Amino acid sequence: MAISGITNPLQAHSQAGGTSIRFDKQTKVFRIDAAGMSYLFGINEKKEPQTMYWGKRLPSMDSFAAPHSDGGLSSFDDSINTTRHEFAGWGGGLYVEPDLKITFPDGNRDLVLEYVSHAIAGDQLTILLKDISREVYVELLYQVDPKTGILRRSAQLQNKTAESLTIEQMASGTWNLPRGVDYRLRYLTGRWAGEWSLHEQMIQPGKTILESRRGSTGDQNNPWFAIDRASSNDQDQGDVWFGALGWSGSWQISVEQDQLQQIRVTGGPNAFDFGYRLVPGQHLQSPDFYAGFSDKGVGGASRLLHRFETSSILPHAPSPKLRPVLYNSWEATEFKVDEAGQETLAEKAATIGVERFVVDDGWFGKRVNDRAGLGDWYVNPVKFPHGLKPLIDKVHSLNMDFGLWVEPEMVNADSDLYRKHPDWVLNFTGRPRTEGRNQMMLNLARPDVREYIYQFLDKLLNENDIAFLKWDYNRNWSEPGWPAVAVEDQKKVYVDYVQNLYSILAELRAKYPKVEIESCSGGGSRVDLGIMRLTDEVWTSDNTDAFDRLLMQDGFSYAYAPGVMMAWVTDSPTWVNQRVLSLEYRFLSAMQGSLGIGANLNNWKPEDFATAKKMVNQYKQIRETTQRGSLYRLISPQKGSEQSVTESVSEDQGRAVTFAFLHSSQMLYRYPRIHLRGLRPDQLYKITALDGKLSANTPSVASGAFWMQQGVDVELRGDFQAAAFSLESTNR
Incomplete structure (x- = not known):
């Protein structure tokens, strides 16, 4: 993006609905107004971008004086640590959480960034920063959504020096809240079969770290936060500052209360085990970090985020397709998949109004259990002697479209792929290769692995009329080595892996625009605004107990829209709690999201089919409201x-x-x-x-x-x- 200076005393770009980005040349203050939110920052006397205001929309008549860096408290708490920076490099005595940390070839690690210029183009603002002595540049991007006031921020580092440098930490930016001591933090935690647990705690002096070191998003923490005042307990009243990180790799969000009781939230890829060598002429773009403000409580914050996800994040936004009623055959057959059995299930699913029939694990390679076959993506000739076409034709004849389970990023030791390419997995030379669910992680950062995965998926979609892929990911990283590249480049794996994942999804979507994709990770372990840009729905949890799901779906809804939340009706009692629940109860629990059915239809009685047909029909009448409407808890x-x-x-x-x-x-x-x-x-x-x-x-x-x-x-x-x-x- 071209960067230019400002020649007019006041530059303003207004959008429909009262959105504007303005710059006052005299005071050097930027003002962003959209929906019910105003965001202001300016360039202080030290040429630092400094936060001034973030909150409820202010009248346009209000003006702000030029910003000045904080004077500091003492030699121990000087200005650089008490000023509310938008984006700060680690240098000049900074000891609060930095946005950027670099090591240069000569051993220098000092980085002090100053404002150079900016550009405003429609709903986007770009700020150019530069180090005080080296040809290191950072572009800060701000983009505002007119309908919700949600801001998207990111940073791009450009190495214009003559030597390589190593990035040790790079955030997307810092969000600064008004000074206060009564702030409460909400965040989401979990584990397999127990995802989406909502937690809240008072923000105290020091730092709270929300993170994943797992190589992917992970369900132990989700990259979302909401902060309000502790005195505000109503769902629909009170000021709330909220945000979510769009990154599907290891990530970190730091919530810090400094010595002046100021709150700053910094987010980006996790700095743990991170190191990215940037050669001259290269640049590195941080993930998008989204944040918004609501004066209508945490419920209002959720509704803004849901609307933004639907209108700006999901594929085919602003009008993504409503999610169809889905049947998945996993619980009926597990790995015992064959053409005749799947056709029988398809016939039964069609009688209750199912619109999409999905064959899960077990259709490919020598896949008879979870110990073999991953990586060998050809149709099993014993289970499907004529390929998938006869089953797909049968499903289509029943007025359903066809979907298929895949797990492209994994490989079993017992597979032709691993025997041929043992070097393709994440590994450290001479160290054990840890398995999870009897499988290892392919190193998707490698160009040859990226090409292999894309080619088999392209072939699968090109040769078969497939409308839907359930893209699974059933373990986290271990031994994150990349021996094929130079030692100084091996830690690039954390970034290059995710970028290649995104590029495969984007390329498939461009070539097969009608194919829909679900992000699944042994439950809800890879759900974030990065993967949601490229997938149409997400798998919430392997725990489908309808009572447990009330709590998990409630937690999920704080960060993500019900329209992307897959919720299945399965058999009772479930394997989770051995709890007996009526079929009506199970349907009503699942109908709050995107309805799926995973029960073993071979065991259903006539009255079960009658009940299911009635409930599916009811859901079709209300799904536009439940999937796209405003949610009130x-x-x-x-x-x-x-x-x-x-x-x-x-x-x-x-x-x-x-x-x-x-x-x-x-x-x-x-x-x-x-x-x-x-x-x-x-x-x-x-x-x-x-x-x-x-x-x-x-x-x-x-x-x-x-x-x-x-x-x-x-x-x-x-x-x-x-x-x-x-x-x-x-x-x-």
């Missing part, structure tokens, strides 16, 4: 709650769908009254029970104000009960 399942209630409201506020769940009733207490939100107060809405019973005195039609103020009573009593109802404007 009316009663949270967090902290051992006996109840859980969610409401989704269509964008035009003409329709709403509410799901209510009861763990167990006690002592004749009735289910709490449900007070809806997000409706038009003066609009009339007709209520319809989808499943379960409404109170006998519930009116059939009432105003939005009535449903929000008077509320709705549902008749739920017993253990593991559920109900759902919809509201529809009488003007529709």
Whole structure:
């Protein structure tokens, strides 16, 4: 991108909907306004980009004086550490979290960046920084979304010196919050079969690190945060600053309260074991770091993020396709896949209204269990003697499209690929090669591995009418070595691997634009705004227990839109808890996201098919609202709650769908009254029970104000009960 200076005293670029990026030449202040948010920073007397304001949108008449670096407290706490930097190099005495750390060939590690120039183009602002003595440049990119006010930030380092340098840490930028001592941090943690656990804690002096060192995103932490004031406990009231990192590799977000009680949030690739040698003339781009502000509580923050993901992140944005009802055959057959058995399941799935039939693991190579076959991506000739075409034709004849499971980044030791190319896996020379699920990681940073993976996927899609790939990733990294390159370049594996993953997905999407892809990682281990740019949906968890999923789906929804959240109906009791749940309960739990069915249909009774057909039909009537609507968490399942209630409201506020769940009733207490939100107060809405019973005195039609103020009573009593109802404007 070309960089230029400013010649006019005031440069402003306005967008539709009141969005603008302005620069005041006299004060050297940049102001970004969009939706309900204002973001201001300026260039201080030391030529440093300095944060000035981030919060609720300010009137355009308000002006800010030129920024000045903080004077510091003492020789121990000088200006460089107390000024609220937008992006700071490690140098000049900096000891708070840096955005960029470099080692130069002469051993120098001091980096001091100064403002050079900037450019404004539409909704984008680019700032050019340069080191005080070396030809090292950094471009800071700011891009604002007009509808949500969410900012996308990234940084590009350019080496214009005559020698190579080594990047030891590179963040996308730092977000600075107003000074305060009552901030609360929310973040997501988890493990396999227990993902999406929401945690909150007060921000204290020092540093909280959210991270993954696993080579990929990981479910131990997810790269999302939300910060509010501890006194604000309502879902829909109070100021919230929130953000998410778009990177599918090892990552880190640092939340730091400094000695002046200022809060700074810095995020990017994880600095642990990181080292990227940048030769002269090369550049390195950081991941995108997104952040926004809401004055409507953490619920409002979620709704902004959901809208942004749907309109700006997902493939085919701003109008991605609604997710079809899916059937996956894994739990019915596991590895015992064959043409006849899959056709039988397809016939049964079609009778209940399924729109997509997916064959899972076991269709390829010599794959009879998880110990062999990964890496050998040819159709198993015993299981499918005529290839996949007869099964695909059968599925199409039943008015369903066809999907297939793949795990391209992995290899079994017992495979033709590994026997031919043992050097293709991540490894350290002479060290053991750790296996997980009996498999090793291919080193996708290698160009030959990247080419192999792309070619077999291209061949698979070119020769078969496949509409969907379930792209799995069932272990994290170990021995992250790359012996084929020079020692000083081996740590590039953390970046080059992810870039090649992204490039394969992008190239396949360009060549096969109708093929949809699910990001799956033994559950929700690789879910982030980087992978979501290239995939249409994500697998939430291998744990499909419908009661457990209420808590996990609630946590998921803080960071990601329900429309991408795959939620399956599986058999009861599940392997997880041996808990027995009705088929209706299981469907209602899954219908809050993108509905899938994974039960063994061969064991279903006629009444199960009848129930499923009814529920699938109901889902098709409401899925646009549940997948794309505004989500309100009316009663949270967090902290051992006996109840859980969610409401989704269509964008035009003409329709709403509410799901209510009861763990167990006690002592004749009735289910709490449900007070809806997000409706038009003066609009009339007709209520319809989808499943379960409404109170006998519930009116059939009432105003939005009535449903929000008077509320709705549902008749739920017993253990593991559920109900759902919809509201529809009488003007529709």
